[in-house]
Amino acid sequence: MALLLDTRLLLRKVKDLRCFIPRRNRVKEKWAVTRTKHPPTSLALQHFDAIYSNQLGPQWPSVRAALLSERKYGALLNNFSHDPVLTELEDLGCRDFLTDTDTEVSAAQPDMEQESEVAGVEDASGISKKSGIDGQQLSPLHLSPHIKCLVFPRGDITRFKPARPDVCGLLGYYLMDAASLLPCLALGVQEGHNVLDLCAAPGGKTLALLQTESIAYLCVNDASVSRTMRLRKVLTSYFPKLLLADEKLRITSFDGTKWGEIERNTFDRVLVDVPCTTDRHSLMEDDNNIFSKIRTGERRRLPQLQLELLMAGIEAACPSGEILYSTCTLSHIQNQSVVEQAIVLARENHGIQVQVVDLRPLTHMFRKTFHFAADLHLGEMVVPHMAANFGPIYMCKLRRLT
Numbered sequence: 510m511a512l513l514l515d516t517r518l519l520l521r522k523v524k525d526l527r528c529f530i531p532r533r534n535r536v537k538e539k540w541a542v543t544r545t546k547h548p549p550t551s552l553a554l555q556h557f558d559a560i561y562s563n564q565l566g567p568q569w570p571s572v573r574a575a576l577l578s579e580r581k582y583g584a585l586l587n588n589f590s591h592d593p594v595l596t597e598l599e600d601l602g603c604r605d606f607l608t609d610t611d612t613e614v615s616a617a618q619p620d621m622e623q624e625s626e627v628a629g630v631e632d633a634s635g636i637s638k639k640s641g642i643d644g645q646q647l648s649p650l651h652l653s654p655h656i657k658c659l660v661f662p663r664g665d666i667t668r669f670k671p672a673r674p675d676v677c678g679l680l681g682y683y684l685m686d687a688a689s690l691l692p693c694l695a696l697g698v699q700e701g702h703n704v705l706d707l708c709a710a711p712g713g714k715t716l717a718l719l720q721t722e723s724i725a726y727l728c729v730n731d732a733s734v735s736r737t738m739r740l741r742k743v744l745t746s747y748f749p750k751l752l753l754a755d756e757k758l759r760i761t762s763f764d765g766t767k768w769g770e771i772e773r774n775t776f777d778r779v780l781v782d783v784p785c786t787t788d789r790h791s792l793m794e795d796d797n798n799i800f801s802k803i804r805t806g807e808r809r810r811l812p813q814l815q816l817e818l819l820m821a822g823i824e825a826a827c828p829s830g831e832i833l834y835s836t837c838t839l840s841h842i843q844n845q846s847v848v849e850q851a852i853v854l855a856r857e858n859h860g861i862q863v864q865v866v867d868l869r870p871l872t873h874m875f876r877k878t879f880h881f882a883a884d885l886h887l888g889e890m891v892v893p894h895m896a897a898n899f900g901p902i903y904m905c906k907l908r909r910l911t
């Protein structure tokens with residue numbers, strides 16, 4: 510009870526501190542008579558308090574405080590813009606987190622490769638992070654030199670101004686949680702790859718993938734027609750019309766869970782960025798909130814939908830192709846559990862063997878910018894932190910062996 514009261518007090522305080530909430534995230538208060546007694550944001554906080562205090566233990570209070578505070582953004586540069594955005598942002602004190610990496614990375618990597626030779630401790634499903642280790646797959650060399658994402662330094666909570674259109678009407682940068690870029694980097698797209706972005710709208714990660722300028726064919730899909738329209742709009746604000754009309758880009762609006770029936774064994778890389786409880790959004794905005802009473806069924810079905818989407822992604826990848834599963838929730842049930850089940854189902858129902866790819870070289874490289882969870886048994890996670898308030902972002906990479 511005391512915790513609930515504390516929670517409400519804190520929520521009220523957070524809402525009073527409107528100056529800390531970006532203008533675009535502010536929601537007009539409802540009249541007292543129509544205001545619901547249990548707004549979805551409070552229900553979300555109650556739910557997270559119950560689940561994450563168990564899952565994260567003593568870390569939860571500080572993660573919770575970060576989640577309830579203003580998030581940090583990154584500015585993903587648009588290489589197709591004609592404006593000198595990079596220097597403008599650097600003059601403001603921003604830095605490209607992809608080049609401002611941890612200098613100890615090369616020294617640390619051999620250790621990780623050595624560890625890869627050690628047999629991992631397996632869980633009940635026979636899956637372990639170490640059993641699937643392949644540290645060499647994600648050396649810094651595989652990161653596209655064309656992706657640039659600027660952030661303000663650790664502890665600096667300056668906001669970015671909205672991007673301006675250049676002479677051709679193209680925007681100079683896209684504002685996103687900088688941690689959302691990590692799944693795109695972890696995907697490790699290389700020259701000539703066929704790529705599927707299975708749940709793509711509103712398109713932040715699609716924009717990043719296209720910035721690599723190395724994809725031979727990109728299929729961008731989202732089940733929601735209205736969100737796919739939004740994605741198209743985003744793409745037209747960032748890319749020249751000619752590039753968008755190219756046959757190398759296909760935009761579809763299919764149910765991703767059925768992808769295996771459309772195309773199997775095809776793509777070199779598949780990004781499966783699934784719908785989830787979007788923890789930060791659920792705590793900050795009552796509109797379109799998955800914790801609203803009428804969406805309870807939808808919320809409870811999320812892990813099953815996530816599993817079906819990941820299975821479809823695994824089937825869509827070619828043998829030796831790689832699949833990146835990502836969410837923006839801290840939930841173990843929506844993260845590691847989904848991956849564990851998918852690995853078993855792929856083997857038992859489809860005869861597909863997948864291996865977990867170790868992403869520690871990547872997290873090690875960017876540990877100056879992001880706060881990563883320590884010792885997840887499967888995958889990696891950016892955990893919100895007051896000094897580096899990005900995430901949550903969970904990612905796990907799988908490689909098809911058959």
Ligand SMILES: C[S@@+](CC[C@H](N)C(=O)[O-])C[C@H]1O[C@@H](n2cnc3c(N)ncnc32)[C@H](O)[C@@H]1O
Binds near residue numbers: 708710731766
């Ligand atoms: C987390 S969002 C994706 C964000 C996107 N990757 C980005 O970076 O902007 C999840 C998306 O999955 C879509 N979705 C939900 N169910 C789906 C399904 N069955 N098949 C494909 N997409 C689905 C939702 O419409 C939503 O746009």
